[in-house]
Amino acid sequence: MEQVIEIEAVLDKDNILRACKAAGHAGAGRAGNDIVCAAVSVLMRTAINTLSGRNGITVRGGAPAPGQVWLEADYSAEGRNFLFAAGEFLINGLSSVAQEFPRNCKLTVRNMNS
Numbered sequence: 001m002e003q004v005i006e007i008e009a010v011l012d013k014d015n016i017l018r019a020c021k022a023a024g025h026a027g028a029g030r031a032g033n034d035i036v037c038a039a040v041s042v043l044m045r046t047a048i049n050t051l052s053g054r055n056g057i058t059v060r061g062g063a064p065a066p067g068q069v070w071l072e073a074d075y076s077a078e079g080r081n082f083l084f085a086a087g088e089f090l091i092n093g094l095s096s097v098a099q100e101f102p103r104n105c106k107l108t109v110r111n112m113n114s
Contacts, residue, residue, distance in 0.1 A: 003027030017087025021070040026104035
């Protein structure tokens with residue numbers, strides 16, 4: 001049985017990150033030693049930590065169970081540019097992981113209106 005991490009990022013009409021969720025297990029290594037799982041986890045948790053407490057940005061997120069992590073973000077004019085940059089960084093990082101390990105990680109980026 002092939003395992004894969006499914007990631008979905010949601011952007012608003014201005015291409016600003018509004019949500020991202022990752023679920024599944026990559027199966028690219030033993031539990032605790034899976035480089036794909038580690039990369040996705042670090043990127044997602046760093047995004048949550050970086051956005052938390054930032055002026056003009058409200059972020060909710062967590063890891064409710066092994067193999068699951070999510071975030072949702074709202075912003076005011078004050079946080080707009082920072083959230084745009086942080087979202088670009090997160091999506092570029094996740095895209096790199098998905099490109100390097102296409103059998104273990106799938107990334108979908110969609111617009112909120114789609």
